[in-house]
Amino acid sequence: MSDPTKDKAQTEPRVIPQEAFDWYDEYAHGLIDRREFFSRLSGLVALGFTMTTLTSALIPNYAAAEQVSFNDPAIKASYVKFDSPKGHGAGQGYLVVPRELKGTAPVVLVIHENRGLNPYIKDVTRRLAMKGFVAFAPDALYPLGGYPGNDDEGRAMQKSMDKAKIEEDFLAAATFLKSHELSNGKLGAVGFCFGGYVVNMLAATIPDQLDAGVPFYGTPAAVDLRKNVKGPLVVQLGSLDKRVNATWPDYEAELKAIGADYTMYMYEGANHGFHNDSTGRYSEPDAELAWTRTVDFFADKLKA
Structure with a gap:
């Protein structure tokens, strides 16, 4: 019996397209609103990405980035x-x-x-x-x-x-x-x-x-x-x-x-x-x- 988690990891694309980073830049600088940003990301979900993968890569996670306490x-x-x-x-x-x-x-x-x-x-x-x-x-x-x-x-x-x-x-x-x-x-x-x-x-x-x-x-x-x-x-x-x-x-x-x-x-x-x-x-x-x-x-x- 196959492992669904393993299958998902193997089929999800590994490299997030550059346009996703461009969309985040537009969103972060007020050129598009939150609704439009997530609407565009949903198109990448249709290509095999999960929304969690996309938002984890694009939206800051400050807790994971501290270099000096x-x-x-x-x-x-x-x-x-x-x-x-x-x-x-x-x-x-x-x-x-x-x-x-x-x-x-x-x-x-x-x-x-x-x-x-x-x-x-x-x-x-x-x-x-x-x-x-x-x-x-x-x-x-x-x-x-x-x-x-x-x-x-x-x-x-x-x-x-x-x-x-x-x-x-x-x-x-x-x-x-x-x-x-x-x-x-x-x-x-x-x-x-x-x-x-x-x-x-x-x-x-x-x-x-x-x-x-x-x-x-x-x-x-x-x-x-x-x-x-x-x-x-x-x-x-x-x-x-x-x-x-x-x-x-x-x-x-x-x-x-x-x-x-x-x-x-x-x-x-x-x-x-x-x-x-x-x-x-x-x-x-x-x-x-x-x-x-x-x-x-x-x-x-x-x-x-």
Whole structure:
């Protein structure tokens, strides 16, 4: 007698089609709604995939992705408020400091995606502290009570907010962090997706305050601001990220025209979100290489 479980495992397709990852990107960025996203996935079910397999690969599972525990004895984490007079009045973020820090250190602003300060971004912040940086990750959703615990609600909350005020909050956070008592006066910023856009925006808005920026798969700042970019920037892109990559040629042409200091790395076969180890879009070799480049870049550019 055959084993139904074994038969199912043998007949289910092993490689999820690229269009599923593209649909998730559209869904995550508000180009299609949840109903349309799952309607499209149902077409893949007809081809032999289970909905569980598809959603497990596409939707973040933060519990399985923690690299540095919040209890790690090498770091000290806390929530810290800062003033944002041009934004929402006040902001709050996750500050992580090397426990054995003596004196000051380079500071790095960590900027989340379009859904608030989720566990993945907090883990990235801890990873930076483990490398000797003072890392600070603001939560854009703080004025509404903070990240709600799930991405769908967080995404809806962030979409409901005034984008200009959110940007002012991150500008205020950058100023707060650069002048922090633990700062050596050198400010870096790394961001992912929406956070990548914010890094580009900071580079164009406060070019003399930002000493090093790393936008992961982020769109450029507004056209009228781009002429202000000085860098240095390390731009991290995945070759399968059609939406963001479509903006790169014009942005690169502008960076070249103004003599900005930048380096772009394109990771072949990598999706948007390839650094996020909580989803099936994660590409470990690309993520590790991109992260090594990021840390080395900050270590070089943020020396006192």
